[in-house]
Amino acid sequence: MPAPEEEFVVIAAVAGAHGVRGDVKIKPFGDPSQVCSYGPFLDKSGAVILTPTQAKPGPNGTVTLRLKENLTREQVQAMKGTLLHAPRSALPELEEDEFYYSDLIGLTVEGLEGDALGKVKSVQDFGAGDLLEISGPDGVWFLPFTKAAVPHMDLAAGKLVANPPETIEGDEDKDP
Missing domain, CATH: 2.40.30.60 (RimM)
Structure with missing residues:
Protein backbone atom coordinates (compact mmCIF):
# COMPACT_ATOMS: atom_id res chain seq x y z
CA MET A 1 0.00 0.00 0.00
CA ALA A 90 3.27 5.41 -10.79
CA LEU A 91 2.11 7.51 -13.76
CA PRO A 92 4.45 8.65 -16.54
CA GLU A 93 6.43 11.88 -16.20
CA LEU A 94 4.72 14.79 -17.94
CA GLU A 95 6.24 17.29 -20.33
CA GLU A 96 6.39 20.92 -19.20
CA ASP A 97 3.09 21.95 -20.83
CA GLU A 98 1.19 18.74 -20.01
CA PHE A 99 -1.10 17.98 -17.09
CA TYR A 100 -3.53 15.38 -15.82
CA TYR A 101 -7.22 16.24 -15.69
CA SER A 102 -7.08 15.68 -11.93
CA ASP A 103 -4.74 18.72 -11.78
CA LEU A 104 -7.68 20.89 -12.91
CA ILE A 105 -9.99 19.91 -10.04
CA GLY A 106 -10.23 22.77 -7.55
CA LEU A 107 -8.76 25.45 -9.83
CA THR A 108 -10.31 28.89 -9.45
CA VAL A 109 -12.14 30.00 -12.59
CA GLU A 110 -11.95 33.67 -13.55
CA GLY A 111 -13.57 35.54 -16.43
CA LEU A 112 -11.59 37.56 -18.96
CA GLU A 113 -12.01 40.66 -16.76
CA GLY A 114 -10.83 38.84 -13.61
CA ASP A 115 -14.30 38.27 -12.18
CA ALA A 116 -14.75 35.12 -10.05
CA LEU A 117 -16.83 32.48 -11.84
CA GLY A 118 -16.31 29.49 -9.54
CA LYS A 119 -14.09 26.44 -9.13
CA VAL A 120 -13.54 23.40 -11.34
CA LYS A 121 -15.51 20.53 -9.83
CA SER A 122 -14.75 17.84 -12.43
CA VAL A 123 -13.89 17.15 -16.05
CA GLN A 124 -16.64 15.39 -18.02
CA ASP A 125 -16.94 13.92 -21.49
CA PHE A 126 -20.46 13.15 -22.64
CA GLY A 127 -19.30 12.27 -26.15
CA ALA A 128 -18.97 15.68 -27.78
CA GLY A 129 -15.68 16.71 -26.17
CA ASP A 130 -14.35 17.53 -22.74
CA LEU A 131 -16.34 19.84 -20.47
CA LEU A 132 -15.26 21.47 -17.24
CA GLU A 133 -17.94 21.21 -14.57
CA ILE A 134 -17.74 24.43 -12.62
CA SER A 135 -19.38 25.14 -9.29
CA GLY A 136 -20.06 28.87 -9.12
CA PRO A 137 -22.11 31.42 -7.23
CA ASP A 138 -25.08 30.77 -9.54
CA GLY A 139 -24.83 26.98 -9.30
CA VAL A 140 -23.14 24.34 -11.42
CA TRP A 141 -22.42 25.00 -15.10
CA PHE A 142 -20.34 23.48 -17.87
CA LEU A 143 -17.61 25.08 -19.96
CA PRO A 144 -16.20 23.49 -23.13
CA PHE A 145 -12.55 22.63 -22.51
CA THR A 146 -11.24 24.29 -25.67
CA LYS A 147 -8.60 26.94 -26.30
CA ALA A 148 -11.36 29.45 -27.19
CA ALA A 149 -13.31 28.86 -23.97
CA VAL A 150 -10.22 28.43 -21.75
CA PRO A 151 -7.58 30.75 -23.23
CA HIS A 152 -5.21 30.63 -20.25
CA MET A 153 -4.36 28.19 -17.45
CA ASP A 154 -1.87 28.71 -14.64
CA LEU A 155 -1.65 25.50 -12.61
CA ALA A 156 1.03 26.94 -10.32
CA ALA A 157 -1.26 29.86 -9.41
CA GLY A 158 -4.27 27.52 -9.14
CA LYS A 159 -6.46 29.28 -11.68
CA LEU A 160 -7.72 29.31 -15.22
CA VAL A 161 -9.25 32.07 -17.30
CA ALA A 162 -12.60 31.30 -18.92
CA ASN A 163 -14.28 32.88 -21.91
CA PRO A 164 -17.74 31.30 -21.63
CA PRO A 165 -19.93 31.34 -24.74
CA GLU A 166 -22.71 33.92 -24.40
CA THR A 167 -25.38 31.73 -25.95
CA ILE A 168 -25.64 28.23 -27.20
CA GLU A 169 -26.36 27.98 -30.91
CA GLY A 170 -30.08 27.52 -31.44
CA ASP A 171 -30.97 28.92 -27.98
CA GLU A 172 -31.51 32.52 -29.14
CA ASP A 173 -35.18 32.06 -30.04
CA LYS A 174 -36.25 30.19 -26.90
CA ASP A 175 -38.30 31.95 -24.25
CA PRO A 176 -36.90 31.81 -20.70
Whole structure:
Protein backbone atom coordinates (compact mmCIF):
# COMPACT_ATOMS: atom_id res chain seq x y z
CA MET A 1 0.00 0.00 0.00
CA PRO A 2 1.36 3.46 -0.90
CA ALA A 3 2.37 5.97 1.77
CA PRO A 4 -0.59 7.85 3.35
CA GLU A 5 0.58 11.20 1.91
CA GLU A 6 0.66 9.74 -1.63
CA GLU A 7 -1.67 11.47 -4.10
CA PHE A 8 -4.01 9.22 -6.08
CA VAL A 9 -5.32 9.81 -9.58
CA VAL A 10 -8.49 8.29 -11.04
CA ILE A 11 -7.40 6.24 -14.05
CA ALA A 12 -10.48 4.15 -14.85
CA ALA A 13 -14.00 3.19 -13.80
CA VAL A 14 -15.65 -0.21 -13.59
CA ALA A 15 -17.99 -0.54 -16.59
CA GLY A 16 -19.48 -3.91 -15.58
CA ALA A 17 -18.94 -7.64 -15.61
CA HIS A 18 -17.69 -9.63 -18.57
CA GLY A 19 -18.64 -13.28 -18.88
CA VAL A 20 -19.64 -15.51 -15.99
CA ARG A 21 -16.27 -15.97 -14.22
CA GLY A 22 -15.98 -12.57 -12.53
CA ASP A 23 -13.95 -10.82 -15.21
CA VAL A 24 -14.38 -7.06 -15.18
CA LYS A 25 -14.78 -4.54 -17.97
CA ILE A 26 -13.28 -1.10 -17.26
CA LYS A 27 -13.38 2.26 -19.02
CA PRO A 28 -9.88 3.77 -18.84
CA PHE A 29 -9.44 7.56 -18.66
CA GLY A 30 -6.19 7.45 -20.57
CA ASP A 31 -4.21 5.10 -22.79
CA PRO A 32 -6.03 1.73 -22.63
CA SER A 33 -2.78 -0.13 -23.33
CA GLN A 34 -1.13 1.42 -20.25
CA VAL A 35 -3.95 1.41 -17.70
CA CYS A 36 -2.85 -1.88 -16.09
CA SER A 37 0.83 -0.96 -15.90
CA TYR A 38 0.47 1.25 -12.82
CA GLY A 39 -0.05 -1.58 -10.33
CA PRO A 40 -3.25 -2.75 -8.65
CA PHE A 41 -6.31 -0.51 -8.75
CA LEU A 42 -6.93 1.37 -5.52
CA ASP A 43 -9.81 3.20 -3.90
CA LYS A 44 -9.42 6.89 -3.01
CA SER A 45 -7.84 6.02 0.35
CA GLY A 46 -5.19 3.76 -1.23
CA ALA A 47 -6.69 0.36 -0.39
CA VAL A 48 -6.41 -2.27 -3.13
CA ILE A 49 -9.75 -2.92 -4.85
CA LEU A 50 -8.78 -4.97 -7.91
CA THR A 51 -5.57 -6.63 -9.05
CA PRO A 52 -5.49 -7.36 -12.78
CA THR A 53 -3.57 -10.46 -13.88
CA GLN A 54 -4.48 -10.32 -17.56
CA ALA A 55 -5.89 -7.57 -19.79
CA LYS A 56 -7.26 -7.46 -23.29
CA PRO A 57 -8.77 -4.61 -25.32
CA GLY A 58 -12.54 -4.51 -25.58
CA PRO A 59 -15.03 -2.57 -27.70
CA ASN A 60 -15.33 1.24 -27.53
CA GLY A 61 -12.04 1.75 -25.69
CA THR A 62 -12.86 -0.56 -22.81
CA VAL A 63 -10.45 -3.12 -21.35
CA THR A 64 -11.46 -6.55 -20.07
CA LEU A 65 -9.53 -7.80 -17.05
CA ARG A 66 -8.97 -11.17 -15.43
CA LEU A 67 -8.44 -10.56 -11.71
CA LYS A 68 -6.39 -11.99 -8.87
CA GLU A 69 -9.44 -11.55 -6.66
CA ASN A 70 -12.01 -14.34 -6.91
CA LEU A 71 -15.17 -12.32 -7.58
CA THR A 72 -18.52 -13.47 -8.88
CA ARG A 73 -20.26 -11.82 -11.81
CA GLU A 74 -22.77 -10.34 -9.36
CA GLN A 75 -20.01 -8.83 -7.20
CA VAL A 76 -18.42 -7.23 -10.25
CA GLN A 77 -21.78 -5.89 -11.48
CA ALA A 78 -22.33 -4.32 -8.04
CA MET A 79 -19.04 -2.41 -8.53
CA LYS A 80 -20.24 -0.75 -11.76
CA GLY A 81 -19.27 2.94 -11.68
CA THR A 82 -16.55 2.45 -9.04
CA LEU A 83 -13.61 4.75 -9.69
CA LEU A 84 -10.21 3.08 -9.85
CA HIS A 85 -7.15 5.00 -8.67
CA ALA A 86 -3.38 4.68 -9.01
CA PRO A 87 -0.62 6.50 -7.15
CA ARG A 88 0.41 9.61 -9.06
CA SER A 89 4.04 8.50 -8.66
CA ALA A 90 3.27 5.41 -10.79
CA LEU A 91 2.11 7.51 -13.76
CA PRO A 92 4.45 8.65 -16.54
CA GLU A 93 6.43 11.88 -16.20
CA LEU A 94 4.72 14.79 -17.94
CA GLU A 95 6.24 17.29 -20.33
CA GLU A 96 6.39 20.92 -19.20
CA ASP A 97 3.09 21.95 -20.83
CA GLU A 98 1.19 18.74 -20.01
CA PHE A 99 -1.10 17.98 -17.09
CA TYR A 100 -3.53 15.38 -15.82
CA TYR A 101 -7.22 16.24 -15.69
CA SER A 102 -7.08 15.68 -11.93
CA ASP A 103 -4.74 18.72 -11.78
CA LEU A 104 -7.68 20.89 -12.91
CA ILE A 105 -9.99 19.91 -10.04
CA GLY A 106 -10.23 22.77 -7.55
CA LEU A 107 -8.76 25.45 -9.83
CA THR A 108 -10.31 28.89 -9.45
CA VAL A 109 -12.14 30.00 -12.59
CA GLU A 110 -11.95 33.67 -13.55
CA GLY A 111 -13.57 35.54 -16.43
CA LEU A 112 -11.59 37.56 -18.96
CA GLU A 113 -12.01 40.66 -16.76
CA GLY A 114 -10.83 38.84 -13.61
CA ASP A 115 -14.30 38.27 -12.18
CA ALA A 116 -14.75 35.12 -10.05
CA LEU A 117 -16.83 32.48 -11.84
CA GLY A 118 -16.31 29.49 -9.54
CA LYS A 119 -14.09 26.44 -9.13
CA VAL A 120 -13.54 23.40 -11.34
CA LYS A 121 -15.51 20.53 -9.83
CA SER A 122 -14.75 17.84 -12.43
CA VAL A 123 -13.89 17.15 -16.05
CA GLN A 124 -16.64 15.39 -18.02
CA ASP A 125 -16.94 13.92 -21.49
CA PHE A 126 -20.46 13.15 -22.64
CA GLY A 127 -19.30 12.27 -26.15
CA ALA A 128 -18.97 15.68 -27.78
CA GLY A 129 -15.68 16.71 -26.17
CA ASP A 130 -14.35 17.53 -22.74
CA LEU A 131 -16.34 19.84 -20.47
CA LEU A 132 -15.26 21.47 -17.24
CA GLU A 133 -17.94 21.21 -14.57
CA ILE A 134 -17.74 24.43 -12.62
CA SER A 135 -19.38 25.14 -9.29
CA GLY A 136 -20.06 28.87 -9.12
CA PRO A 137 -22.11 31.42 -7.23
CA ASP A 138 -25.08 30.77 -9.54
CA GLY A 139 -24.83 26.98 -9.30
CA VAL A 140 -23.14 24.34 -11.42
CA TRP A 141 -22.42 25.00 -15.10
CA PHE A 142 -20.34 23.48 -17.87
CA LEU A 143 -17.61 25.08 -19.96
CA PRO A 144 -16.20 23.49 -23.13
CA PHE A 145 -12.55 22.63 -22.51
CA THR A 146 -11.24 24.29 -25.67
CA LYS A 147 -8.60 26.94 -26.30
CA ALA A 148 -11.36 29.45 -27.19
CA ALA A 149 -13.31 28.86 -23.97
CA VAL A 150 -10.22 28.43 -21.75
CA PRO A 151 -7.58 30.75 -23.23
CA HIS A 152 -5.21 30.63 -20.25
CA MET A 153 -4.36 28.19 -17.45
CA ASP A 154 -1.87 28.71 -14.64
CA LEU A 155 -1.65 25.50 -12.61
CA ALA A 156 1.03 26.94 -10.32
CA ALA A 157 -1.26 29.86 -9.41
CA GLY A 158 -4.27 27.52 -9.14
CA LYS A 159 -6.46 29.28 -11.68
CA LEU A 160 -7.72 29.31 -15.22
CA VAL A 161 -9.25 32.07 -17.30
CA ALA A 162 -12.60 31.30 -18.92
CA ASN A 163 -14.28 32.88 -21.91
CA PRO A 164 -17.74 31.30 -21.63
CA PRO A 165 -19.93 31.34 -24.74
CA GLU A 166 -22.71 33.92 -24.40
CA THR A 167 -25.38 31.73 -25.95
CA ILE A 168 -25.64 28.23 -27.20
CA GLU A 169 -26.36 27.98 -30.91
CA GLY A 170 -30.08 27.52 -31.44
CA ASP A 171 -30.97 28.92 -27.98
CA GLU A 172 -31.51 32.52 -29.14
CA ASP A 173 -35.18 32.06 -30.04
CA LYS A 174 -36.25 30.19 -26.90
CA ASP A 175 -38.30 31.95 -24.25
CA PRO A 176 -36.90 31.81 -20.70
